[in-house]
Amino acid sequence: MIDIQLLHTPLQVEKCLKRVRHPAAGGIDIFVGTVRDQTRGKKVVRLEFESYEPMAISEMKKIAERATEKWPIQNIAIHHRVGTLEIGEIAVIIAVSTPHRKASFEACQFAIDTLKETVPIWKKEIFEDGEVWVAAHP
Amino acid sequence: MIDIQLLHTPLQVEKCLKRVRHPAAGGIDIFVGTVRDQTRGKKVVRLEFESYEPMAISEMKKIAERATEKWPIQNIAIHHRVGTLEIGEIAVIIAVSTPHRKASFEACQFAIDTLKETVPIWKKEIFEDGEVWVAAHP
Amino acid sequence: MKVHILAFGITKDIVGGSTFEFQIEEGSNVGQLKKHLQQQYPAFEDLASLAIAVNSEYASEELVIKAADEIVLIPPVSGG
């Protein structure tokens, strides 16, 4: 089962876990991406995420489908938040259940690595003295 | 910060997440080990875990310390359950926060792999027609 | 032919809005559109990358654009 969500409200790990639990699962790996308080030594005040919503959802779905082809996944949930996030808040949660643990780690890492490359979501770091779109420039 | 717990009550992912969250963390990886409903094709009714408690705690602590030496870990929590577990229940949770995500995956995987090799905890699989101590025989 | 373009992230700042209209020749492909956009907005050339999505899918340079297409500028993504 694939569960993709793009939410404007706080993400909940418990909810993702619930979505992926499975009686034949032995391992569940959950990645939680949180907002760091600094970047390259500079203090971050907050982040703003925006997305091209229909495509973000379809690209996240593609990642889940590709992962399901590569690993024996029982369930996978990808929840991403958009809007304004304060330090420490959760930006993304990826949860994957598999019969044995190794695949859950591999699939989860594949999913977050690919998400960061392909899903049309952009974050702007707000500093005390300015702001910058992350990764925009080389 | 290292948080080690050996519990006779249900484990909670939310609690582990809370223990490892950190304002400078960018990635948190959480591994959740659950009780599978079958093993080598045979239906499992429930599991019974027992431990040599003081040593189990000290070995889990060693794992957390070794992980902290190898990776830039902000916080690590290892919670293991003992007693009787039904299908789908959580036997172990390992949560690791790091500044960047790659280390969180590596450290979490190291911790569960090592736990399964060194921590004096034993599980007995209860089938409909018998029971067996897991991994006891070659 | 007039096409309707959506801009996100830093491209929104560069073009000065989240949507704009752009004139291209009938039968232009995505590669040609991108070249014209870079001429109009030189700041695009400073980006680490600039992809174009057509109807919610990443488009190859060869894809021919139709007037009704939803065209979206995708600067380097940074989700997660």
Place this chain on the structure above:
Amino acid sequence: MKVHILAFGITKDIVGGSTFEFQIEEGSNVGQLKKHLQQQYPAFEDLASLAIAVNSEYASEELVIKAADEIVLIPPVSGG
């Protein structure tokens, strides 16, 4: 010298209890204790492994046992 031994997991089933007393010569080391245990309980030899912990730490074969030590049989662990 009499030593007090704790058994867990399958070793508990093999020795028929979670604690038992065992007679070894003064100055015996862990390797010697293990050999004597295997003679007394041949089922130990069928195990995938059998480690011995002394005072809550895995003990090397060379460690000399003292009467007051807490000795624990560690058959293959299977936590997680």
